[in-house]
Amino acid sequence: MAEAAIELIGIDKSFGPVRANRDIHLEVPRGTIHGIIGENGAGKSTLMSILYGFYQADSGEIKVGGKPTAIKSPNDAIAVGIGMVHQHFMLVENFTVIENVILGAEGEALLNTSIAKARSELHRLEKEYGLEVDPDAVIEELPVGLQQRVEILKALYRGAEILILDEPTGVLTPAEADHLFRILRQLKEQGKTIVLITHKLREIMAITDNVSVMRQGTMVATRATARTTVEELAELMVGRRVLLRVEKGPARPGDVKLDVSGLTVKDSRGVTMVDGVSFNVRAGEIVGIAGVAGNGQSELLEAISGIRKAVAGKVLLDGSPVDVSGLTDPGDLRDRGLAHVPEDRHHVGLVLPFEENENSILGYHDEDQYVNGPFLDIPAILKSAESQIEKYDIRPPNPRLKTANFSGGNQQKIVLAREMEQDPGVLIVGQPTRGVDVGAIEFIHKRLIAMRDAGKAVLLVSVELDEIRSLSDRILVMFAGRVVGERGPDATEGELGLLMAGVEEKEAAE
Amino acid sequence: MSTPYAKLPRWVDYGLIPAINLAVAFFVAGLVVMLVGENPLSAAVILVDGAFGGGQNIAYTLFYATNFIFTGLAVAVAFHGGLFNIGGEGQAYIAGLGVAIVALSLDSVFPWWINFPIAILASAAVGAFWAFIPAYLQAKRGSHIVITTIMFNFIAASTMVYMLVDVLKPAGSMAPQTRTFLDGAHLPKLNWLLEAVGLSVRSAPLNITFLLALVMAFLVWLLIWRTKLGYEIRTFGYSPKAARYAGIREARIIIVTMVISGALAGMMALNPIMGDQHRVALDFVTGAGFVGIAVALMGRSHPAGIVPAAILFGMLYQGGAELAFEMPNISRDMIVIIQGLVILFAGALEHMFRPWVQTVFATLAPRAAGVPATSGEGA
Numbered sequence: 001m002a003e004a005a006i007e008l009i010g011i012d013k014s015f016g017p018v019r020a021n022r023d024i025h026l027e028v029p030r031g032t033i034h035g036i037i038g039e040n041g042a043g044k045s046t047l048m049s050i051l052y053g054f055y056q057a058d059s060g061e062i063k064v065g066g067k068p069t070a071i072k073s074p075n076d077a078i079a080v081g082i083g084m085v086h087q088h089f090m091l092v093e094n095f096t097v098i099e100n101v102i103l104g105a106e107g108e109a110l111l112n113t114s115i116a117k118a119r120s121e122l123h124r125l126e127k128e129y130g131l132e133v134d135p136d137a138v139i140e141e142l143p144v145g146l147q148q149r150v151e152i153l154k155a156l157y158r159g160a161e162i163l164i165l166d167e168p169t170g171v172l173t174p175a176e177a178d179h180l181f182r183i184l185r186q187l188k189e190q191g192k193t194i195v196l197i198t199h200k201l202r203e204i205m206a207i208t209d210n211v212s213v214m215r216q217g218t219m220v221a222t223r224a225t226a227r228t229t230v231e232e233l234a235e236l237m238v239g240r241r242v243l244l245r246v247e248k249g250p251a252r253p254g255d256v257k258l259d260v261s262g263l264t265v266k267d268s269r270g271v272t273m274v275d276g277v278s279f280n281v282r283a284g285e286i287v288g289i290a291g292v293a294g295n296g297q298s299e300l301l302e303a304i305s306g307i308r309k310a311v312a313g314k315v316l317l318d319g320s321p322v323d324v325s326g327l328t329d330p331g332d333l334r335d336r337g338l339a340h341v342p343e344d345r346h347h348v349g350l351v352l353p354f355e356e357n358e359n360s361i362l363g364y365h366d367e368d369q370y371v372n373g374p375f376l377d378i379p380a381i382l383k384s385a386e387s388q389i390e391k392y393d394i395r396p397p398n399p400r401l402k403t404a405n406f407s408g409g410n411q412q413k414i415v416l417a418r419e420m421e422q423d424p425g426v427l428i429v430g431q432p433t434r435g436v437d438v439g440a441i442e443f444i445h446k447r448l449i450a451m452r453d454a455g456k457a458v459l460l461v462s463v464e465l466d467e468i469r470s471l472s473d474r475i476l477v478m479f480a481g482r483v484v485g486e487r488g489p490d491a492t493e494g495e496l497g498l499l500m501a502g503v504e505e506k507e508a509a510e
Numbered sequence: 511m512s513t514p515y516a517k518l519p520r521w522v523d524y525g526l527i528p529a530i531n532l533a534v535a536f537f538v539a540g541l542v543v544m545l546v547g548e549n550p551l552s553a554a555v556i557l558v559d560g561a562f563g564g565g566q567n568i569a570y571t572l573f574y575a576t577n578f579i580f581t582g583l584a585v586a587v588a589f590h591g592g593l594f595n596i597g598g599e600g601q602a603y604i605a606g607l608g609v610a611i612v613a614l615s616l617d618s619v620f621p622w623w624i625n626f627p628i629a630i631l632a633s634a635a636v637g638a639f640w641a642f643i644p645a646y647l648q649a650k651r652g653s654h655i656v657i658t659t660i661m662f663n664f665i666a667a668s669t670m671v672y673m674l675v676d677v678l679k680p681a682g683s684m685a686p687q688t689r690t691f692l693d694g695a696h697l698p699k700l701n702w703l704l705e706a707v708g709l710s711v712r713s714a715p716l717n718i719t720f721l722l723a724l725v726m727a728f729l730v731w732l733l734i735w736r737t738k739l740g741y742e743i744r745t746f747g748y749s750p751k752a753a754r755y756a757g758i759r760e761a762r763i764i765i766v767t768m769v770i771s772g773a774l775a776g777m778m779a780l781n782p783i784m785g786d787q788h789r790v791a792l793d794f795v796t797g798a799g800f801v802g803i804a805v806a807l808m809g810r811s812h813p814a815g816i817v818p819a820a821i822l823f824g825m826l827y828q829g830g831a832e833l834a835f836e837m838p839n840i841s842r843d844m845i846v847i848i849q850g851l852v853i854l855f856a857g858a859l860e861h862m863f864r865p866w867v868q869t870v871f872a873t874l875a876p877r878a879a880g881v882p883a884t885s886g887e888g889a
Contacts, residue, residue: 366738371738
């Protein structure tokens with residue numbers, strides 16, 4: 001086995017009484033790609049933050065290149081050759097590529113000498129690793145795939161030998177992700193060490209040499225990727241067997257429940273985010289909207305659910321029009337049988353400081369069953385919350401617990417339970433499994449299928465292509481605010497990927 | 511990444527941690543007292559004795575506390591709606607006009623028990639109106655409520671000077687104040703309440719408004735935690751986006767919340783005007799509107815916290831006055847420093863000792879302190 005680039009020995013980290021990492025041992029051999037997987041809250045990010053100097057471990061030792069090293073700040077990490085590419089890019093949007101690369105490493109009082117130096121260095125990196133990007137382009141004008149490349153360049157420019165990537169493919173199209181993987185392999189061949197944090201099992205299998213699994217703050221296993229399977233890894237992550245593919249029968253579509261035509265939505269800056277989108281959803285089917293994040297899906301959902309004004313277009317709910325160009329009251333839409341599971345459960349779907357039972361009536365707090373005149377009927381609310389908790393297996397089963405203290409998966413179940421238990425005719429769902437652990441994903445998918453089979457119209461928006469493909473009866477692909485194609489559930493990933501990247505319908509069909 | 515704060519027992523959250531904060535505030539205040547060459551221990555004795563050392567002192571302490579309960583509740587209601595009402599001072603001041611109109615026109619007509627309810631409505635209405643304007647401007651025009659409520663304090667102050675000097679002052683009087691009210695606008699004292707428990711009160715301004723303040727504290731609790739409107743206010747306060755999603759109308763909540771807040775601040779005017787001075791004089795609010803912010807912060811915007819916090823500040827006012835009298839080295843300004851320290855430790859540095867207390871509890875009773883509170887924020 002090659003010499004270890006990083007060695008973590010007995011790392012412990014607590015936040016108050018919460019032990020985020022306990023007794024972690026990890027060895028990453030030089031020149032390999034090492035995957036770290038685990039559910040949300042398993043402690044992956046905490047561990048990497050310790051390695052990158054954001055946090056200090058309570059106890060334990062870090063060895064870099066065999067030498068014990070104290071990493072007290074990101075500067076220390078950079079000094080020993082560790083670079084990090086964050087999930088959310090740390091770039092100055094209105095700076096050029098080269099300005100971002102030298103940011104914090106300018107070196108001298110006058111910029112032009114360091115820029116000249118950086119230019120030749122970038123040129124070398126570009127040739128060596130295939131990281132092409134125009135050094136004078138302004139960041140905000142670059143697609144996300146290229147912005148990520150700038151993040152990698154930043155780390156390499158600072159002499160990183162070890163590169164940590166935190167959920168790097170979350171914002172990429174499948175093609176962009178493939179390109180990223182090619183770059184990572186090239187970096188590996190040049191002797192760099194790469195640590196890849198992800199919750200996508202497929203990526204782990206595709207690119208890593210070794211994989212470590214974390215669960216509840218501990219490192220439960222490390223495997224050579226070639227000698228493990230997706231099923232084994234999923235089981236290690238969750239601690240029990242999980243069903244990765246949803247079973248479902250054929251759809252039996254009925255009447256059109258939701259009919260959208262020519263819908264156009266602008267964001268607060270006046271940029272057209274949704275551009276003349278038309279589609280319908282029938283009772284008893286799931287229509288999935290695929291697309292890379294930021295192509296108008298969020299605005300589409302918000303316009304249909306009455307949170308955001310549309311500038312043009314029509315929406316018919318059960319055949320009668322919805323006033324989408326005025327500010328529709330989302331409460332009225334609920335009364336008409338439209339339930340909405342929003343993409344952002346932390347800020348929109350839930351009020352995190354509320355008790356669980358208070359969130360279980362959010363949006364339905366006007367209904368007779370929950371109120372007595374101007375007063376809330378608290379016993380009734382608690383009773384309904386308890387029944388939702390039982391039906392949706394929300395844990396811990398305590399309606400008086402603060403919502404922030406539930407895990408991501410259970411928080412999502414609180415939202416789903418609330419929206420589904422009102423027996424809506426139309427359910428629109430955004431990113432139902434974002435930040436949700438594997439075990440809960442299985443449950444949520446089954447529930448969505450059950451809604452469909454009960455004759456409800458379901459509109460699903462997700463950036464997880466796997467989710468779209470396994471749940472939807474029809475798939476629409478959005479790119480730059482328009483629906484660029486419709487496919488059946490058997491569409492291949494490659495086909496959808498091309499559409500998501502904006503390749504026109506005709507070209508994609510070839 | 512969210513900070514994983516574990517759940518602590520309620521008594522720790524609402525009892526022990528504020529007590530620690532308070533103790534540290536007094537410790538630092540003691541250092542300040544030492545700095546001016548006085549003995550901090552005897553200063554503390556004088557302070558506490560001045561506030562609680564007899565019926566007379568307690569009555570004064572509660573009289574001041576009454577003001578702070580009203581203004582503290584006003585700030586707290588706005589806090590729940592995510593609004594920072596810094597205009598309590600002005601709302602209370604201008605509400606003095608409402609009280610004045612009722613008292614001056616009806617004090618010879620009706621007895622106090624008819625005039626009191628009318629004056630309550632009048633003070634609340636004027637305070638509410640003074641808060642409504644900034645609320646409307648925020649809801650419909652986007653003017654920031656912090657700025658507008660501060661500005662309205664100045665407008666209220668100038669308006670009151672004009673009213674007292676040019677309109678309400680009786681002809682021939684030299685003082686910028688209204689005439690003294692007749693008995694019909696004098697509120698009954700609560701001396702009997704303290705005398706009933708064996709304390710003696712010579713003459714103190716504590717009056718029936720104190721009971722009104724306690725009733726309002728209960729009503730605020732009922733509003734915030736038990737009504738649909740309170741639910742909507744809290745939803746909007748924590749997350750305007752979630753409120754929008756839930757079909758709660760932003761403009762309505764801003765206006766209704768501020769009107770309630772202003773009404774509570776306005777009622778504060780009853781206490782000094784009808785309960786004590788029996789006239790409207792310049793500056794009768796004496797900063798109670800601002801102390802209300804500290805009271806709300808310290809009381810965690812909960813009536814059960816606001817009442818004790820108001821009494822604590824009443825104690826600092828009353829005991830502080832005694833202290834300044836007994837120890838000439840300690841001026842009124844020193845008392846303000848002590849009050850500032852209490853606000854600093856209890857309000858602004860609220861979480862300073864929390865992680866430490868958590869660790870202690872986690873070590874002592876790992877089960878009670880709660881198991882991993884993993885929050886759903888991306889790991």
